[in-house]
Every structure is written in structure tokens, then in C-alpha cells.
Amino acid sequence: xxxxxxxxxxxxxxxxxxxxxxxxxxxxxxxxxxxxxxxxxxxxxxxxxxxxxxxxxxxxxxxxxxxxxxxxxxxxxxxxxxxxxxxxxxxxxxxxxxxxxxxxxxxxxxxxxxxxxxxxxxxxxxxxxxxxxxxxxxxxxxxxxxxxxxxxxxxxxxxxxxxxxxxxxxxxxxxxxxxxxxxxxxxxxxxxxxxxxxxxxxxxxxxxxxxxxxxxxxx
Numbered sequence: 001x002x003x004x005x006x007x008x009x010x011x012x013x014x015x016x017x018x019x020x021x022x023x024x025x026x027x028x029x030x031x032x033x034x035x036x037x038x039x040x041x042x043x044x045x046x047x048x049x050x051x052x053x054x055x056x057x058x059x060x061x062x063x064x065x066x067x068x069x070x071x072x073x074x075x076x077x078x079x080x081x082x083x084x085x086x087x088x089x090x091x092x093x094x095x096x097x098x099x100x101x102x103x104x105x106x107x108x109x110x111x112x113x114x115x116x117x118x119x120x121x122x123x124x125x126x127x128x129x130x131x132x133x134x135x136x137x138x139x140x141x142x143x144x145x146x147x148x149x150x151x152x153x154x155x156x157x158x159x160x161x162x163x164x165x166x167x168x169x170x171x172x173x174x175x176x177x178x179x180x181x182x183x184x185x186x187x188x189x190x191x192x193x194x195x196x197x198x199x200x201x202x203x204x205x206x207x208x209x210x211x212x213x214x215x216x217x218x219x
Contacts, residue, residue, distance in 0.1 A: 021051035021183055023192020026175055027152040027160070030198060035096050037068055037167050042175060042196065043160035046146050050183040051190075053102050053144040053161040057118070057134030058193075059177040063168040066127030067098040070167075077125045080135075082106050082113040098127075100164040102137040103144030114139030134177070135164075143184060153198060173198050 024047055028040040044053060069078020070093045071085045082099040085106035086092050094107040104113035116138030117124045137144055149160035166173065175196040182189045 021046050021048035021146075021181060021190055023179055023181065023190060023194065024158050025154060025156050025192075025194040026163075026177065026179075026196040027149070027154040027156040028175070028196050028198070029152040033095050033167070037096060037169055038171055038173070039095070040166045040173055040175075040198070041152075041162060042164045042166065043149060043152065044146075044163050044179045044181075044194075045149055045156045045158045045160040046181060047158050048183075049146060049148075049159045051146045051159060051161075051181045052184055053137065053146065053163070054140075054180045054182060054189065055102065055118075055134055055136030056100070056163050056177050056179050057136075058132050059129055059134055059175075060131050061129045061166070061175050061177070063166070063170065063173045065169045067129075068096060068167040068169070069098055069127065070094075070096040071099070073125065078127070080121065080124045080129065081117060082115050083110050085113075086110050096167055098165060098167045100129075100135045101162060102135065103161040103163075106165075114142055140185070146181075154196060171199060 024045045026042060027045050028042045031039045033039050071078055072092050073079040073084050080100050082101045085094045085097045085099045087094050087107045099106060101115045104115055114137060115135055118134045120130055120133040122130055144161055146159035146161045149158055151157045178191060178193040180189050180191050
């Protein structure tokens with residue numbers, strides 16, 4: 001579902017308007033890493049290759065076991081800030097780390113990751129994300145363009161940008177959020193909302209994530 005409206009959230013860069021690059025939905029690539037944990041690489045998918053990702057906001061993301069961090073701040077509880085998601089043998093491993101991002105990489109690219117956490121994220125430390133928190137491209141000069149996407153669990157094809165990696169034990173996960181993009185500096189901003197979950201709808205209500213399921217169905 002795509003919608004266009006004025007919000008006061010995450011970054012002052014965002015203004016309402018109409019853009020031709022419409023948001024389709026969120027979709028995830030799901031795998032199991034070498035530690036046996038479930039890894040969901042989440043993407044925001046658009047119908048136009050001109051879309052430039054700006055931010056994710058009003059997030060409501062959860063898993064019963066909590067998210068796993070394996071970054072350079074793991075002694076403090078681990079951080080969602082992707083600049084800490086480095087690959088240091090015996091110390092930190094980006095393949096087993098949860099982080100958020102707006103199109104930037106981690107590991108060898110972590111130091112140049114321009115993603116910033118909005119104030120609703122608090123310290124950015126820990127195995128959960130505060131409800132209604134978000135993250136944004138903190139370096140607008142470096143535009144985060146979408147690229148071809150063949151579809152993940154939802155089978156949504158189009159053009160996408162990676163917006164985070166979520167690592168956890170088990171196979172229950174829900175992701176609900178809104179996203180903003182434009183088509184480059186000076187163009188109007190498009191807002192869209194979407195939902196992603198594993199496994200099938202209904203099972204989540206049995207494990208304490210019913211609030212997210214109910215909110216999704218009301219929307």
C-alpha cells in the first residue's frame with residue numbers, strides 16, 4: 001500500500017509530495033548462518049529503478065527470542081548501528097549480527113556506512129528495537145539507489161534497497177514499518193507502508209507477537 005502525506009519523523013529532509021517511484025512492500029531473504037541462527041536480510045521494494053531510499057520509520061519489529069548481535073559493541077549488549085558491524089576473527093562477525101541500514105554495506109564497508117538511528121532508537125543498544133523507532137540516510141549526498149530485486153519470501157519483484165539484517169534463533173519474525181524515498185535531490189518524496197512475517201499469518205499470535213499481527217490486520 002502506498003500513501004503520500006506529511007509527517008514529522010526521523011529527518012527534516014522529508015517533505016510530502018507525489019513521486020513516480022512507488023513503494024510496493026517489504027520483502028526478506030531468509031537463510032541460516034553457520035551458527036545455526038536464522039538470518040533475515042530485509043529489503044524495501046519499489047516499482048521504479050529511479051527510487052532513492054531515504055528512511056524507515058514507525059517500525060514495529062519483533063521475534064520471541066530477541067535479536068542477536070555480534071559486533072564490536074557486543075560486550076555492551078550489541079548495537080543496531082551498522083558502523084560497528086565489522087569482521088574481526090574471534091571477536092565480531094557481520095554474518096551473525098543484527099543491524100539496520102539504508103543501502104550501505106557492513107564488514108569491510110562498515111566504517112563508511114552513512115546510516116543514522118533516529119532519536120526514538122534511544123542508545124541503539126540491545127536485542128530489541130523500540131516501537132515506532134526508525135533509521136535514515138545520514139549522508140544525503142551519497143544517494144542510496146535501488147537495484148533489481150527478484151523477490152524473497154513474499155515473492156515481491158521490482159527494485160529494492162537493503163534496510164537491515166535481523167539475526168535470531170527460531171523461525172518467528174514480524175516486521176512492520178513505513179518507508180520514504182524520492183528520485184534524487186530536489187524531487188518529491190514518496191511514502192509507503194508494508195508488512196513482512198515468517199512463518200504464515202496466525203502462528204505469531206501464539207507466541208506473544210499478537211499485537212503486531214492485530215495492527216497489521218487493522219491496517
